[in-house]
Amino acid sequence: MFSNDLMENPHEGFRKLRAAGAVHESVTPDGEAVWVIARYAEARDALADSRLSLNKANARTHGGYRSSMPPELDAHLLNTDAPDHTRLRRLVSRAFTPRRVEALRPLIHKHVADLLDAAPGPEADLIGALAEPLPVAVICELLGIPTNDRRDFRSWTSSLMSPLPGAASESRAAMTNMYHFLVRILEEKRRHPTDDLLSELLECHDEHDRLTEAELVSLSFLLLFAGYDNAMHLIGNAVLGLLLNPDHLKSLGNEHLSSRLVIEETLRWNAPSALGVRRFALQDLTIGGSVIPTGSRVWIALISANRDEAQFEAPDDFNPHRNPGHLSLGHGAHYCLGASLARLEAQVAITTLVRSRPHLTLAIQPDELSWWPSFHKRGLQNLPVRW
Numbered sequence: 001m002f003s004n005d006l007m008e009n010p011h012e013g014f015r016k017l018r019a020a021g022a023v024h025e026s027v028t029p030d031g032e033a034v035w036v037i038a039r040y041a042e043a044r045d046a047l048a049d050s051r052l053s054l055n056k057a058n059a060r061t062h063g064g065y066r067s068s069m070p071p072e073l074d075a076h077l078l079n080t081d082a083p084d085h086t087r088l089r090r091l092v093s094r095a096f097t098p099r100r101v102e103a104l105r106p107l108i109h110k111h112v113a114d115l116l117d118a119a120p121g122p123e124a125d126l127i128g129a130l131a132e133p134l135p136v137a138v139i140c141e142l143l144g145i146p147t148n149d150r151r152d153f154r155s156w157t158s159s160l161m162s163p164l165p166g167a168a169s170e171s172r173a174a175m176t177n178m179y180h181f182l183v184r185i186l187e188e189k190r191r192h193p194t195d196d197l198l199s200e201l202l203e204c205h206d207e208h209d210r211l212t213e214a215e216l217v218s219l220s221f222l223l224l225f226a227g228y229d230n231a232m233h234l235i236g237n238a239v240l241g242l243l244l245n246p247d248h249l250k251s252l253g254n255e256h257l258s259s260r261l262v263i264e265e266t267l268r269w270n271a272p273s274a275l276g277v278r279r280f281a282l283q284d285l286t287i288g289g290s291v292i293p294t295g296s297r298v299w300i301a302l303i304s305a306n307r308d309e310a311q312f313e314a315p316d317d318f319n320p321h322r323n324p325g326h327l328s329l330g331h332g333a334h335y336c337l338g339a340s341l342a343r344l345e346a347q348v349a350i351t352t353l354v355r356s357r358p359h360l361t362l363a364i365q366p367d368e369l370s371w372w373p374s375f376h377k378r379g380l381q382n383l384p385v386r387w
Contacts, residue, residue, distance in 0.1 A: 001026035001036065007373055011316065014038055014304035022288025028287045029375075034278075034297045035290070040308035040327070042288045043300045048332025052279035052298055053081050059280045060295020076218040078277050082333065088219060091204050091211065093337060095142065096199045102345075104138065108345055111137050112352045123363050126383040130353065131235035135345055139227035142341075143220070144186065144196025152181065157228060177286045182220050193226050198221070223338075231342040232261065233272035233379030237348045240369070240383060241266050241318040243362045244353065248320055259347040261320040266346070268306045268326035269318050274378045276300035282361060302327050303378055328387065357387035 001024060006013035017024055022039040037043050046052055056079060077088050094100070103337035109132055119129040140150050156174040186202060195198040198220060205211040211219070242249040242262065251257035279298045284291060292298060306326045307315035311324070329336040336342070354360060370381040 002029050002375060007375060008371075010303055010375075010378065011307060012300060014307070015309075017301075018304060018308060021290075023290040023292070025290070032297060034108065034299055035287075035292045037287060037298065037300045038304040038310040039288065040305040043302065043305035043327055044331055046279070046287060046298065046300050047276060047327060047330055047334070049285075050081075050333075051282045051285055054079055054277055054279055054280050054334070055081050055084070055321060056278075056280065057260060058282060059297060060293075060296060072214065073218050073221045075212065075214040076222040077334075077337065079223065082269045085333065088215065089337060091201065092197065092219065092223065095200070096339075096341060097338055098340055101344055104142070104341070105344060105348065107141065108134070108138060108348045110353065112349050116353065116356060121387060124332055126239055126353075126382055126385050127232070128382065130349060131232045131239075131383070134235065134349055135228045135342075138231075138341070138345055139224060142197055143223060143229075144189065144194050144198045145224070148319065149181070149185070152177070153224065156181075157225060178221060179217065182217050182224075186216065186220065197321035227338050227341065229377070230272045230338075230366050231345050233377060234266060234342055234346045236345055236383050237270040237272065237352050237378070238262055238266040239353065239385075240362075240380065242350065243360070243385070244366060245318050248318070249354060249360070252351065253358055255355075257320060259351040260343070262350060263343055263346045264324040265318060265322065267322040267328040268322075268324050269380050270310070270378050271302045271306055271326065271328035272376075272377060273328065274301070275301040275376050276302050276327075277334070300327075337386055360385055360387045362386075 017036070017038045022037065024036045024038060024174070026034055026036060028034050037046050050329065077085060077092075080088060112130070115130050115133055136150060136153070139145075140147075140153070145153065158176050184199065189199050189202055191197075192200065201211060203215055205213070205216045237369070242252060248257060248262065252259060252262060276299065281294055281296045281298060282290050283294050286292075288298045305311075305329060309315055311325065329339045363386045369383070372379050372381055
């Protein structure tokens with residue numbers, strides 16, 4: 001299943017898998033057995049199924065499950081089940097309420113305007129000029145990461161996501177640097193707390209004993225990394241969807257189309273997270289007619305479920321006027337904590353871009369676009385545009 005063909009053309013590959021069945025057993029490139037859920041109905045149920053655990057201690061794959069993340073950064077929301085997951089989520093959810101996120105709108109507007117003013121013309125790479133730096137600036141301000149430290153953070157995250165051969169050693173070094181960076185930032189905030197999320201988490205750890213030290217550092221890492229990567233690809237994929245559909249681009253520019261609808265359709269059409277967080281069966285499960293043995297690793301193919309012909313009419317079309325119903329942000333207890341922030345960043349970014357650059361076009365042919373060579377994400381490495 002996990003061939004270069006699927007990586008290069010995932011939508012066509014998963015279309016064939018859906019036609020063949022809802023669930024498929026396969027082997028990952030690293031040699032581990034995995035069950036892949038490809039259809040919408042089964043994927044939606046699986047996302048909310050408490051019999052599928054996020055805790056890798058429940059893995060019973062051949063040779064055990066090998067996590068790429070060091071233990072110092074591993075004790076976070078994506079590796080825990082209730083009650084620990086409930087406790088951790090409650091501690092950070094206050095920062096992502098609709099009211100607090102909406103209060104960030106002026107800040108996001110300012111960052112977008114500044115980035116577009118600084119972008120060169122008449123051509124630019126929209127990923128480097130806008131989609132990448134915007135989420136970094138917003139999440140760093142929300143967490144309280146000093147401006148002078150953000151350059152190192154972006155360098156390390158680039159290493160973590162590098163598709164180049166031999167990048168594994170650079171990725172390990174980046175994770176080590178990230179760990180020491182977070183420990184230093186947290187120690188500084190212990191001495192000089194400010195009005196930000198990291199200071200709030202420190203208070204939960206130091207004064208209320210509701211976070212372990214490992215959870216404190218791991219949660220800080222997750223908020224930084226997840227708050228940056230997915231939002232970046234959401235913005236890039238949304239702009240691409242508009243560029244490939246000039247009528248929708250024009251409608252957004254003329255205020256006849258809501259940016260909210262564009263972002264929801266982007267999440268369905270090209271989900272930044274192609275595969276949901278891996279899960280492990282707590283017991284033998286029957287899904288889509290297949291029996292998944294206890295301890296098996298399960299991947300929920302969001303990128304496939306979101307284009308299921310049984311759920312969506314003309315699923316390959318980019319149509320912001322449809323009822324989205326996508327699964328890109330999850331479903332159930334593990335629904336994406338930062339969903340409202342990612343949506344707001346992307347909505348402000350594409351609206352400001354399109355209305356300030358009315359002649360926006362793609363600077364290369366669509367088949368020349370460079371996608372990240374990854375089964376886990378669906379995002380552009382660059383997006384050359386003219387304006």
